[in-house]
Amino acid sequence: MGMREYILKRVILIIPMLMGISFIVFMLMYLMPGDAVDLMLALQPDTDPAYVAHIKSIYGLDKPWYIQYFYWLKQFATFNLGSSFLSGRDVSEEIGARVVNTLSYQLLAVVFSIGVAIPAGIVSAVRQYSKTDNLVMTAALLGVSFPIFFLGLMNIFIFALILGWLPSGGAHSTVFLGKDIPHDFSYYFDYLKHLALPTLTLGLASTAYNARLVRSSMLNVLREDYIMTARAKGLKERIVIYKHALRNAMLPVITVTGMQIALTLGGAPITETVFSWPGLGKYFVYAIQHRDYFVIVGITVVLGTLILVANVLIDISYKWLDPRVEF
Amino acid sequence: MADNLLEIKGLRTYFYTEDGIVRALEGIDIHIEQGETLGLVGESGCGKTVTALSVLRLVPDPPGKIIDGEILFEGVNLLALSESDMRQIRGNDISMIFQDPQSALNPVYTVDNQLREVIELHQGLGKKEARQKAIEMLDLVGIPDPDARVDDFPHQFSGGMKQRVMIAMALSCNPKMLVADEPTTNLDVTVQAQVLDMINNLKRELGTTVLLITHNLGVIAEMSDHVGVMYAGRLVEYGEVDIVFHAPLHPYTIALHEAIPKVTEKKQKLGVIKGVVPNLIYPPSGCRFHPRCDFATEVCEKEQPNGEWIGDHYVECWHKREGTKL
Numbered sequence A: 001m002g003m004r005e006y007i008l009k010r011v012i013l014i015i016p017m018l019m020g021i022s023f024i025v026f027m028l029m030y031l032m033p034g035d036a037v038d039l040m041l042a043l044q045p046d047t048d049p050a051y052v053a054h055i056k057s058i059y060g061l062d063k064p065w066y067i068q069y070f071y072w073l074k075q076f077a078t079f080n081l082g083s084s085f086l087s088g089r090d091v092s093e094e095i096g097a098r099v100v101n102t103l104s105y106q107l108l109a110v111v112f113s114i115g116v117a118i119p120a121g122i123v124s125a126v127r128q129y130s131k132t133d134n135l136v137m138t139a140a141l142l143g144v145s146f147p148i149f150f151l152g153l154m155n156i157f158i159f160a161l162i163l164g165w166l167p168s169g170g171a172h173s174t175v176f177l178g179k180d181i182p183h184d185f186s187y188y189f190d191y192l193k194h195l196a197l198p199t200l201t202l203g204l205a206s207t208a209y210n211a212r213l214v215r216s217s218m219l220n221v222l223r224e225d226y227i228m229t230a231r232a233k234g235l236k237e238r239i240v241i242y243k244h245a246l247r248n249a250m251l252p253v254i255t256v257t258g259m260q261i262a263l264t265l266g267g268a269p270i271t272e273t274v275f276s277w278p279g280l281g282k283y284f285v286y287a288i289q290h291r292d293y294f295v296i297v298g299i300t301v302v303l304g305t306l307i308l309v310a311n312v313l314i315d316i317s318y319k320w321l322d323p324r325v326e327f
Numbered sequence B: 001m002a003d004n005l006l007e008i009k010g011l012r013t014y015f016y017t018e019d020g021i022v023r024a025l026e027g028i029d030i031h032i033e034q035g036e037t038l039g040l041v042g043e044s045g046c047g048k049t050v051t052a053l054s055v056l057r058l059v060p061d062p063p064g065k066i067i068d069g070e071i072l073f074e075g076v077n078l079l080a081l082s083e084s085d086m087r088q089i090r091g092n093d094i095s096m097i098f099q100d101p102q103s104a105l106n107p108v109y110t111v112d113n114q115l116r117e118v119i120e121l122h123q124g125l126g127k128k129e130a131r132q133k134a135i136e137m138l139d140l141v142g143i144p145d146p147d148a149r150v151d152d153f154p155h156q157f158s159g160g161m162k163q164r165v166m167i168a169m170a171l172s173c174n175p176k177m178l179v180a181d182e183p184t185t186n187l188d189v190t191v192q193a194q195v196l197d198m199i200n201n202l203k204r205e206l207g208t209t210v211l212l213i214t215h216n217l218g219v220i221a222e223m224s225d226h227v228g229v230m231y232a233g234r235l236v237e238y239g240e241v242d243i244v245f246h247a248p249l250h251p252y253t254i255a256l257h258e259a260i261p262k263v264t265e266k267k268q269k270l271g272v273i274k275g276v277v278p279n280l281i282y283p284p285s286g287c288r289f290h291p292r293c294d295f296a297t298e299v300c301e302k303e304q305p306n307g308e309w310i311g312d313h314y315v316e317c318w319h320k321r322e323g324t325k326l
């Protein structure tokens, strides 16, 4: 199968997968007690039941969940994600306003993690059991031992409270909130400063893991016969490592990075809650708390699509690195 | 003595492992004459590969270290060279091919890439000329349609073809010496003969000196001028192939011969000698072969035998078997 057929097949496969996850999310949502209307009226217990029923019927909330799912699916077929019970705005609009915030720190975290883990892992492997190796591996062990919210709080404590270098939460300083803010350099610089801690926290966790992975993968590859062949040719050690070993050692790293994308995107609610970061993860938590059904499904579908697309990209880069791979 | 291309003197290579010091080579003296093929035989674990790797200074360090000796190549002690001078020799003056062609080529680069690399490095050719040279080399080792195959990846070749690619790579800078570590052990019997023939022909054509390592005495008989018999990190017998094979002096050489059926078709493991190859962390005292030797006496247990030259024939044994006819 060629690359084009492969990509086409994967893209087509996205459709049944999205139908599957949205179905499961619907089922789970309706297992939760109460709906959006119940919650909104929770403080007014004496509201006229007939009025409540009327409101619910407007939103279709009086129907069984699978019927509601069916309606949602029909809408979804026209790329319409419905509208939020709470804000009344289109779900796609609400998501559009936040998705960049989520992608920004998530992508930066991957870049940070790979960018630090590869050199650290290589140095560790090439100087196995040296002081540098011990240092890197001890740091990595600490990194993988802490849960993300703990790393997050530590980072806030150190960089925001003690050192005061970085803001502890949010995406913008208050001067940049509100209407008619010029999107100039100072605006983006302020955003980058806010971006630093979420990126660092998420990045550190996977850096630790990836550095260990790069090291062990590199150690395995360095034992391979073709490394001996490369040395026997008279190549410089630098070329042996960076040309012959690294590319092979990257293969498992790529695979794992693919799986990490699903994990870290799935962890967005925690990361964003710790940093009050206005992205999809925090919004997701809010939507669940308020039973904003279409928002919940909408975010699930968007995150699901992102994960699937990321995995296709990972597969393509794997194929590009390893000619033996056949799709 | 004729012109020696390579002379190994008193070579000791040890591995410092967690379990102890593996005395893999315990003082080896060996020489290879210009233009000849020297066969090196011995059971698994006796130090053949370590000898080859020591010559190229590619013993994995850690845990391995060459702790003593001299390796003279054209009179120059390789062990005294700087790493960068040594790199000029590897792949250029001395190249090596390995036992398992399946894993000796890098799976993620094309044959063109891997051949050009060594040609560009040592011959200073540009990309185009190097590619042309790579194609010529593939043609020389009998790969059909080399113009197209040069762009293939290793996994697109069969085992025998891969070994041919390895040989093309090793010979592409016209080295003075080729070290072939069991080049055919992992190949089909029919392919084995073809590859050996090819090495033999190329060697004659290009005048390359060959150090051929193998388990297989038949291969040595066919290919080599001289043969060295190794046992547990020592060279126990050395001489012209005809002499060592028909009038051997060392009990181990005799046992090796008796361990092969006379009409051999299949690759033969040399495991029929009683006992096993000793652990090289705690090698036997005296002559390292004495626990397995039918002729061993007290002196064998106590003292390392002195090597003895009888003309061009070397043996290291207290009770050499003069008059043996095989």
Ligand SMILES: Nc1ncnc2c1ncn2[C@@H]1O[C@H](COP(=O)(O)OP(=O)(O)OP(=O)(O)O)[C@@H](O)[C@H]1O
Pocket: B015, B017, B022, B024, B042, B043, B044, B045, B046, B047, B048, B049, B050, B051, B060, B063, B064, B215, B280
């Ligand atoms: N990297 C290493 N670490 C520790 N010991 C090693 C290492 N490489 C080789 N040795 C030891 O050195 C000794 C000689 O090994 P060598 O590979 O030279 O044997 P060989 O004669 O080539 O055997 P074979 O026929 O199986 O290839 C063995 O005892 C082996 O255990």
Ligand SMILES: [Mg+2]
Pocket: B048, B049, B050, B181
């Ligand atoms: Mg070997």
